[in-house]
Each structure stands twice: as structure tokens, then as C-alpha cells.
Amino acid sequence: MQVFSTPGIRSVNRRSLLKGGLMASGAALGTGLLTKPAFADHDDDHDRDRDRKLDRGDIAILRFLAAAEIIETDLWDQYTELGGVDNTSNNTYQQALEFLDGDGPQYITSNTLDEASHASFLNAYLESKGAEPVNFDRFRNLQGSTAIGSQNIGRLTNLLHLNVDTSWFTRYRSTTNPDMGATFPQAITITNRPAIPATDADFEGPDHIQAIANTAAFHFGTIEQGGTSLYATLAQKVTHPEVLQIVLGIGADEAIHFLEWVDFAGNAVKPADDGTFSFAGSAMPVSDNGLTFPDFTTKGPLFQPNLIFPVPAEFISPKLPKCAAIRPITDKFGGARAAAAALTAMNLFWGQPKSFFNELNRLADEADAARR
Numbered sequence: 001m002q003v004f005s006t007p008g009i010r011s012v013n014r015r016s017l018l019k020g021g022l023m024a025s026g027a028a029l030g031t032g033l034l035t036k037p038a039f040a041d042h043d044d045d046h047d048r049d050r051d052r053k054l055d056r057g058d059i060a061i062l063r064f065l066a067a068a069e070i071i072e073t074d075l076w077d078q079y080t081e082l083g084g085v086d087n088t089s090n091n092t093y094q095q096a097l098e099f100l101d102g103d104g105p106q107y108i109t110s111n112t113l114d115e116a117s118h119a120s121f122l123n124a125y126l127e128s129k130g131a132e133p134v135n136f137d138r139f140r141n142l143q144g145s146t147a148i149g150s151q152n153i154g155r156l157t158n159l160l161h162l163n164v165d166t167s168w169f170t171r172y173r174s175t176t177n178p179d180m181g182a183t184f185p186q187a188i189t190i191t192n193r194p195a196i197p198a199t200d201a202d203f204e205g206p207d208h209i210q211a212i213a214n215t216a217a218f219h220f221g222t223i224e225q226g227g228t229s230l231y232a233t234l235a236q237k238v239t240h241p242e243v244l245q246i247v248l249g250i251g252a253d254e255a256i257h258f259l260e261w262v263d264f265a266g267n268a269v270k271p272a273d274d275g276t277f278s279f280a281g282s283a284m285p286v287s288d289n290g291l292t293f294p295d296f297t298t299k300g301p302l303f304q305p306n307l308i309f310p311v312p313a314e315f316i317s318p319k320l321p322k323c324a325a326i327r328p329i330t331d332k333f334g335g336a337r338a339a340a341a342a343l344t345a346m347n348l349f350w351g352q353p354k355s356f357f358n359e360l361n362r363l364a365d366e367a368d369a370a371r372r
Helices: 002-031 040-051 056-083 092-100 104-128 167-171 206-235 241-269 336-345 354-368
Strands: 162-164 190-193 286-288 291-293
Touching: 056 092, 056 104, 056 206, 056 241, 056 336, 056 354, 092 104, 092 206, 092 241, 104 206, 104 241, 162 206, 167 206, 190 206, 206 241, 206 286, 206 291, 206 336, 336 354
Parallel strands: none
Antiparallel strands: 162 190, 286 291
16 A cells, blocks of 8 residues: 555665665764754854844834834723723723624733733843833823723823724725725724723713724724734844844734734624624614714625635735735835824824924834845
8 A cells, every 4th residue: 555655665765874874974973973963054154143233224123113012002001991801890991892892802901911012022122132222201191091990191192082094994805005006995084083981971872982992993903904014014124033033923913913903893894693783782883973883794895894814915016916915015105104104193192292203203214224
């Protein structure tokens, strides 16, 4: 039988190797000449490459990523305080998030822990290499929520006046690519809206609190798809192998986050199984103060709410087959300055002084200037 022929072949080859190679070099065994692996020289070179100092470009990339993760941690902390599993008040914001996914509070808390780990790791790594870490503590002066559950402390970010770019929802359902000039419609226009309850009064009214939770759902996706593109773009500039390992490793975690929030946001724009939409039994669509979250199941393929994986699209060249991939991944749309501009455009830094924007943009420009 064919299944028994392979061991015999391996046995013959092994005997031939022993006869023509190792046995003929028996004297060498005693001298230790064969004790080092065949790729020892390559491994030594690789180790030396890892031990070399970081260049300015790699440091700049890591510093901007640390800044981005500090910003992310600040906003995710606010979501966790009011909607995460550690909030024991069982408020209506948590209930509205749970309506979108019963595990929503756990996902929010887990995402927060991940971002905090990224920020602390990147700064610690920078310090271990003799580079300056990033510190935005002097800008933690913004007023956040005063609702029960919030720490009511100074913040870096403002979640009470968000302009949420929802074009990622249609982009990842399209076969075209922004890196090749494609543009995409907003799935929903969300302008100057809160994504967390500002005060205890916001817990009142089922449509009102559900609209706040739905805004948060789309904002989650906006943040994490931006991080996914940012890491993919900057990875192409890295020169040090260990820095590449860091950027690829953390970037993959950002992509995992994004995948969850694609599904989460989709649940905000489709009917519930029982035909209702709100956790309190309100009928779809949910509307609040001019903002409506309609039923996307009637709007065509660009709005398909249960599609969570990227549709294969143009990639590298329109002459090549379409490929499912992260998009964008170029400096123009996915680089550090593009990320800083996107965060600024969403009003995330509403109330920050000019010095904050100068610092953020300086870090972004230095990261984008890095070259292999």
C-alpha cells in the first residue's frame, strides 16, 4: 500500500546520508565542529541585527503609535466606565449596548485593556532603547461625562460632540479601494453627537439612550479601522526587525478589534429577531433629535449589516485579481498625519489647546517622514 512506502524511502535516504555524510565525518563529531546548527551564522547575523540601536525613523514610528494608543486608551476608558462590565449600576446605556450584543460590555472592557497594554508596552520599549516616551498628561483637562459611573476626571478626549466618519462601513463592502482614488458615502451622518451619556438625564428615554449607544457602536468601528490602517501603513517604513515584530503584532490585534465592531455596528441597523429594535421595545427605526438609525437590510449591498469580513477589492493594481485586504494602507490615507487629521476631524479633541494639536501633528510628521 502507498501509505507504507514513504517510511521505506525515508529509511533508504537516511542510510545514504549516514554513509556518505555523517559517518564519513565521524572524526569531526569529537571536535565539536558539527555542534553548531547549519544556520548558526545566519542566526548570529539576525541576533546582531536585533541588537543594533533603533534609528530615528523607527523611534518616530513607535512614538506616534504610543501617542495614538494613549489617546485610544483615554477614550476607551470613558466607554468602559459607563458601559463596561465593571460598571455595576446596570444603567440603560449598558442595556442599550447589550441589545446590540449581549457581550458588548465585556468587549468594551477587553478592548480597553488591550489599548492600555499597547500604550504601556510601547512607552516601556522606547525607554528600554534609550528613547523618549510619550506623555500627554498635561493635556488631561477636558470635561467628560458626569453621569453615575464616570470618574469625572480630566480627559484627553471628548466623546460628547463627535463627528463620526461612517464611510468605513460602505468602504469594506465595496470592491474599490481608497488608495486608488475611490470614495465612499457615509453610512449614516453623525454630526456633533454624544457617544456616552453626558449626565444622568441621558439615561432617560429609550430612543435617546439607544441612539447614544448606536453612535458609540459606529465610533468603535471608526477608531479601530483607523488603527488597523495606521499600523499596516507604518509597518512598511520600519527598518529594525524587532520594531517590525511589534508593529505587526499590535496591528493584528487592532484588526481583531475592528472585526468585532463591524458586527456590533451592523446590529444597530437591522431589526431584532423579535421585530423590535430598542431594548425597551421601541419600533425601528430609532430616531433622536434628528439622528435616525434606519434598517440597512433594505439599502443594498454597500449597507449589508451582517457582512463582517472585507469584500475582495482592488489591491496594489487594478490589473491584479481583487483581494480581501486592509484598506487604506498608504501614507495619503492611512499614515500618521492622516490618522491625526481623522481624529481631529471627528471632534475627539474638542476643547484642547493649540499646543496639543501642534504636538500631535509633530509626532505624526516625524513618523510619516521615516523611510526604509
